[in-house]
Amino acid sequence: MLTRRSALSVPFAMPALHRAAAAPGDAGDFPSRPVRVILPYAAGGQADTIARVMQPRMSEALGQPVVIENRTGAGGSIGGGIVAASPPDGYTLLFDAASFLIVPLAVRGLPFDYETAFAPVGLVAEQPYVLAVSPSMGVSDLAGFLAAARAGSEPIAYGTPGIGSIGHLAGALLATRAGIQLEHVAYRGGADVSRDMAAGTLRMGILSYNSIGPLVQDGRARALGVTSGIRRGDRRIPTIAENGFPGFEVTSWTGVFARAGTPPAILHKLAAACNHATADATVRERLIAIGSEATEAQPEAFAARLVTEREVVKGIVREARIVFQ
Incomplete structure (x- = not known):
């Protein structure tokens, strides 16, 4: 069983946000033109929203426009491939989520190596995923949901932002530990999952609070648990861990990457x-x-955190017996 210490959100000491890390070397006149940010997910999702919230202030700091492009598909590897093929000059960035670590396991025949193609710029945000259900299920908490799942003869379909997403792993891990049948349904983004839940064509989803929050707030969905080891975001939502699954933690994050080989001084200026x-x-x-x-x-x-979390992800995939097609 994965412990909280070995979970996806491995803690590390961080100085206060207002203290920027010292940049080694000289970044020269970088940037002297707009910086392109590739979002490998659909508009309206968590990573996309975070990038757009940060965009004006990043432009202000860099003295150049920061231009965001959504390039979706293949579990995020379409967008990743664009950055992997770009020059190592810091002008093309990847704004990705924790599924960055899962895509190499989920997508076959990638023309690049996720482990060596990118230079980490930094982690910018952390967030749990939310297990939410339609009110039509008639359950109000995780215990009630698990009882309904065990009583049913068919697997319960749950939607996530895609194959290899944090939601996918969290659902598979919960099914294994709880001894229930769940069927994963991959969407192109969290906004699409919440749309179908609102329409009543999907009864369960595991996605970001950014995507499901509006439905929870107006009563069209019920949040039963968050996937983080501690309560994050809306503190009223209990964790899955505190509902009978100690050590359960599959937390997402959002981070920025440049092409491998980008000079350290430029990486630090971007950070x-x-x-x-x-x-x-x-x-x-x-x-x-x-x-x-x-x-x-x-x-x-x-960079150090990514090394640790790659092994954690592999452990979850093994424990949950996830087989990527």
Whole structure:
């Protein structure tokens, strides 16, 4: 069983947000033209929303426009491939989520290696996923949901932002530990999951609070638990861990990457721009409103964390017996 210490949100010491890491070397006149940010997910999702909240302040710090492009498909690897094929100059960035670690396991025949193609710029936010159900299920808490799942003869379909997403892993892990049958349904983004839940064609979803929150607030969905080890975002929503599954933790994050080989001085200048954005009180308040918490971008700390979390992800895939087609 995975313990909280080995879970996806591995804690590490971080200085206060207002202190940017010292940048080694000289970034020269970078940037001297607009910086392109590739979002490998659909508009309206968690990573997309975070990027757009940060965009004005990043532009302010860099003195150049930050241009966001949504390039979806293949579990996020379409967008990843664009950055992997770009020059290592810091002008094309990948704004990705924790599924960055899962895509190499889920998508076959990738033309690049996720582990070596990118240079971490920094972690900018952390957020849990939310297990939510339609009121038509007639359950009000996780215990009630599990009882209904065990009593049914057919698997319960749950929607997530895609194959290999944090929601996918969380659902598979819960099914294994709870001894219930769940059927994963992959969507192109969390907004699409919430749309079908609102329409009544999907009874369960595991997705970001940014996507499901509006439905929860107006009573069209019920939030039964968050996937993080501690309560994050809306503190009224209990964790899955505290509902009989100690050690359960599958937490998402949002981070920024450049092409491998980008000079360290440029990576640190980009990290400083991220920190300028997340240190802004308005930005932090908007992140909290969508269930995210700002962190400080540090290239070296983020790189070390990725090494640890790759092994954690592999452990979850093994335990949950996930087979990617």
